[in-house]
Amino acid sequence: MTAHDPLSDTPLPPVHLPTRPRDDADGPGTAQVPVSPAPAAGEAVLDEPAWSSLTGAHRHLAIGNEHVLRYPSDVSPFVGVHDWEHPEVWDAILDVFGHDAVVSVSHADPVLPEGWRPEFSIPGVQLVQTERLAPQPEPEAVELGAADSAEMLALIELTRPGPFEARTHELGRYVGIRRQGELIAMAGERLHPAGWTEISAVAVHPEHRRQGLASRLVLDVAFHIQQRGDRALMHASAANTVAIAGYEKLGFSLRRRLTFGAVRTP
Numbered sequence: 001m002t003a004h005d006p007l008s009d010t011p012l013p014p015v016h017l018p019t020r021p022r023d024d025a026d027g028p029g030t031a032q033v034p035v036s037p038a039p040a041a042g043e044a045v046l047d048e049p050a051w052s053s054l055t056g057a058h059r060h061l062a063i064g065n066e067h068v069l070r071y072p073s074d075v076s077p078f079v080g081v082h083d084w085e086h087p088e089v090w091d092a093i094l095d096v097f098g099h100d101a102v103v104s105v106s107h108a109d110p111v112l113p114e115g116w117r118p119e120f121s122i123p124g125v126q127l128v129q130t131e132r133l134a135p136q137p138e139p140e141a142v143e144l145g146a147a148d149s150a151e152m153l154a155l156i157e158l159t160r161p162g163p164f165e166a167r168t169h170e171l172g173r174y175v176g177i178r179r180q181g182e183l184i185a186m187a188g189e190r191l192h193p194a195g196w197t198e199i200s201a202v203a204v205h206p207e208h209r210r211q212g213l214a215s216r217l218v219l220d221v222a223f224h225i226q227q228r229g230d231r232a233l234m235h236a237s238a239a240n241t242v243a244i245a246g247y248e249k250l251g252f253s254l255r256r257r258l259t260f261g262a263v264r265t266p
Contacts, residue, residue, distance in 0.1 A: 043128065043255065045193040045194045045195065045196065046126060046128070046193055046196060046233060046255065046256075047107060047256075048080065048081065048082075048107055048108075048193075049107065049191045049193040049196070049198065049233075050069075050078040050079060050080035050081075050106070050107070050191060051069065051080030051081060051082055052080070052191075052192075052193035052194050053080065053191045053192045053193055054069040054070075054071070054080040055069065055080070056192065056193070056194050057192035057194075058071070058171065058191075058192060061075055061170070061171075062080075063096065064080075064092075064096045065092050065095055065096060066082070066092075067081065067082050067083070067086060067088060067089050067092035067093075068080070068081055068082070068089065068092045068093050068095075068096050069096075070096060070097075072167065073165070074165045074166045074167045075165055075167045075168060075170060075171065076163065076165060076168055076171065076190070077104045077163050077165075078104055078106065078163075078191065079103060079104050079105070079106075081093075081108065084108050084110045090113050090116070093265065094265055094266075097265055098265070099265055099266060100264065100265060100266075101264070101265045102119055102262050102263070102264050102265075103262060103263055103264075103265060104260075104261070104262050105259075105261050105262060105263055106124075106258065106259065106260045106261070107126075107258050107259075108259070109259050112263060114266075115266030116263055116264065116265060116266055117263065117264045118261065118262075118263055118264075119261065119262035119263060119264055120261055120262055121259055121260075121261035122237060122238075122259065122260045122261060123237070123238035123239070123257065123258075123259060123260075124235055124236060124237055124238055124257070124258050124259060124260045125235065125236050125237075125238050125244060125254055125256070125257055125258070126233065126234075126235055126254075126255045126256045126257075126258055127233060127234045127235070127236065127244070127247050127248070127252040127253060127254055127255060128196075128231065128232070128233045128234075128252060128253060128255045129222065129231050129232040129233070129251060129252055130251050130252065130253045131251075132251035133222060133232070133250060133251030133252065134219070134251060135219050135220070135222035135223035135225075135226055135232075136219050136220070136223055137220055137223050137224075138175070138177075138216045138217060138219065138220035140177050140216070141175040141176065141177060141216075141217060141220045142175065142176055142177070142178060143173065143174070143175055144169060144174040144175060144176050144183075144186065144188070145169055145174070146167075146169065148169070148174075148176070148183065149166055149167075149169060151183040152164070152168075152169065152174070152176070152183065152186060152201075153166065154183075155183055155184075155185075155186055155203050155205060156201065156203055158203075158205065158206070159203040159204065159205070159206070161200075161201055161202055161203045162200065162201065162235075164201050168190070168201070169188065171188075171189060171190050171191075171192070172188055172189025172190065172192065172197065173188060173189050173221065173224055174186060174187070174188030174189070174201070175187060175188060175217060175220055175221065176217075177213055177216075177217065179208065182205075184204065184205040184207075184208040184213070185203065185204045185205065185208065185213040185214065185217055186201060186202075186203050186217065187199060187200075187201060187202045187203070187214070187217035187218055187220075187221050188200060188201050188221060189221060189225070192230075193233075195230060195231060196230055196231050196232070196233050197225040197228075197230045197231075197232060197233070198232075198233050198234065198235065199218055199221050199222060199225070199232055199233070199234050200234070200235070202214050202217065202218060214246075215246070215250060218247075218250060219250065232252075233252075233255075234247055234252055235258075235260075237260075238257065
């Protein structure tokens with residue numbers, strides 16, 4: 001790996017996907033969560049990765065009903081929808097979020113019913129690992145958890161790689177690099193669709209870029225993903241062409257273009 005690291009030089013622009021669920025729906029275990037089938041051999045689960053995660057690896061965090069599931073608001077804003085074409089899906093969203101709420105929408109561009117309003121829309125890309133990816137453990141990486149949450153949030157606020165909440169670290173394994181005790185770089189696991197794990201929250205302090213830290217952490221996270229038998233995927237803003245080129249250099253390739261956005265309920 002060269003010292004020049006395009007991933008750490010160009011952080012992903014912020015993608016804020018806020019939600020405002022009803023106050024009585026913020027604890028896991030309130031939903032009769034459908035169970036995902038066995039891990040898929042192909043990539044179909046990547047078309048709705050949040051749904052696959054919330055009916056599989058993250059089932060213990062799921063809140064919602066048979067059509068729509070979400071994470072607790074302090075874990076992640078992402079929402080899983082089983083079938084956008086189902087006639088009951090919009091009522092199901094209202095049941096989970098209530099009226100005049102902002103609901104994140106990703107991996108879909110649904111036609112909104114009357115009274116529903118778009119909040120924002122950001123073009124994005126989904127990348128998946130190829131045989132060129134050569135994961136390896138990072139000797140300098142330390143695992144991060146609840147005790148590191150404040151530092152992780154501070155680094156995210158400084159670099160803005162995408163949505164990250166106080167309990168996002170509960171979604172998977174997060175690692176960082178410290179220098180003189182300060183957390184200067186991090187990356188970790190977010191969505192867990194069956195057979196896959198998303199690498200996310202890749203962040204490097206501006207004063208420590210051009211050292212290859214982001215690439216080293218991505219490869220470390222990918223190494224442990226593969227050790228479990230999963231494959232790695234990533235998401236990025238389509239506008240962040242330099243970061244995408246960096247991920248492709250590591251061994252990821254474009255699977256699909258998609259949209260990150262949010263809608264407001266009536």
